[in-house]
Amino acid sequence: EKGGYPSFMAKEIHDQPRAIADTLLGRTDAAGHLVLDEMKLDESELRSIDKIVVISCGTSAYAGQVAKYAVEHWCRIPVEVEYAHEFRYRDPVVNQRTLVVAISQSGETMDTIMAVRHAREQGARVLAICNTHGSTIPRESDAALYTHAGPEIAVASTKAFLAQITACYLLGLYLAQIRGNKYADEIADVLQQLHEVPAKVQEVLDGLEQVRALARSMADTRSVLFLGRHVGYPVAMEGALKLKELAYIHAEGFAAGELKHGPIALIEPGQPVFVVVPSPRGRDSLHAKIVSNIQEIRARGARTIVIAEDGDTDVEPYADTVLRVPQTSTLLSPLLTIVPLQVFACELATAKGLDVDQPRNLAKSVTVE
Ligand code: F6R
Numbered sequence: 001e002k003g004g005y006p007s008f009m010a011k012e013i014h015d016q017p018r019a020i021a022d023t024l025l026g027r028t029d030a031a032g033h034l035v036l037d038e039m040k041l042d043e044s045e046l047r048s049i050d051k052i053v054v055i056s057c058g059t060s061a062y063a064g065q066v067a068k069y070a071v072e073h074w075c076r077i078p079v080e081v082e083y084a085h086e087f088r089y090r091d092p093v094v095n096q097r098t099l100v101v102a103i104s105q106s107g108e109t110m111d112t113i114m115a116v117r118h119a120r121e122q123g124a125r126v127l128a129i130c131n132t133h134g135s136t137i138p139r140e141s142d143a144a145l146y147t148h149a150g151p152e153i154a155v156a157s158t159k160a161f162l163a164q165i166t167a168c169y170l171l172g173l174y175l176a177q178i179r180g181n182k183y184a185d186e187i188a189d190v191l192q193q194l195h196e197v198p199a200k201v202q203e204v205l206d207g208l209e210q211v212r213a214l215a216r217s218m219a220d221t222r223s224v225l226f227l228g229r230h231v232g233y234p235v236a237m238e239g240a241l242k243l244k245e246l247a248y249i250h251a252e253g254f255a256a257g258e259l260k261h262g263p264i265a266l267i268e269p270g271q272p273v274f275v276v277v278p279s280p281r282g283r284d285s286l287h288a289k290i291v292s293n294i295q296e297i298r299a300r301g302a303r304t305i306v307i308a309e310d311g312d313t314d315v316e317p318y319a320d321t322v323l324r325v326p327q328t329s330t331l332l333s334p335l336l337t338i339v340p341l342q343v344f345a346c347e348l349a350t351a352k353g354l355d356v357d358q359p360r361n362l363a364k365s366v367t368v369e
Contacts, residue, residue, distance in 0.1 A: 009154035017198035019159040022148035056103035065234035067168030084115035105160035106365035107135025215347035232276035239341030246349035269301030
């Protein structure tokens, strides 16, 4: 049932192009408009929302953080992303005009269930983005948008993450479509690019030997840092989480701009640092800033492992290793840049002789608060 792969996790990483394609499938009509009827939320209701609050935990929370950049850009609706367990136990400001989006692979995470109940008690509309039909979270929500990643067996989430990001993009584009704002014109273009992503993920998967060799060579590493900006920031945190949970290595993700406010003190000769670099096209200042971050840490002795787009030569002078991903727009890039980080964690854990499908102390779904 592992399809010839050494672990469920390896199989699920390779299932990712299909997880994205299946999540996109059947959600546009012949005219190219998004149709999300299954959500069963009234269009007029969706037009009147003035805030989105995403509640989730772990990897699903990072999917929400990625979504924030895209949804705010396309819809001009403020998006807050909060851990479900934090949301539940403060006194959050939500009301009938708040759309709460609960993201959960399993649909059974108790922290998220409790937050959904709390949000509904406050009068908010709750939409579940979930991978498991009939599970508690979509049942207790007003509406559900399912990710079609297929069952995820490995404890560490991979394909569900990419499917969650995809579903969040669909939601954002749908809201932009029905609210008819100035970004509505971008919808067709972004949808087209989104449909090209599965083949690009496949391209990343076809060229993994470099990251595998890197992981094997780093089996004795004790600490790894991950830096990113903009959508690369949640990718950096997800890369760090994967390494912690699978390889039991101390790992931390930072916003690259935060470096000089403290974390740069951690840089000492030989410290491995992954840097997730945004596209050099479009948002020029963002790209230039992260290149200068790489320069700064390299000057202090960091071993820099840079994830950059094909054709981005600016990073080369400061990178010990460059892991390449195909070109796409900045907002969609997390669907590509996370893949080498997933593979790195999986391969390094395997090199340490660990069971990647069943990391210690972890359960697939956390059904207690
Ligand atoms: C990490 C991981 C966890 C889950 C988290 C939420 O690899 O799997 O962090 O993402 O426990 O689980 P769901 O999405 O089922 O609510």
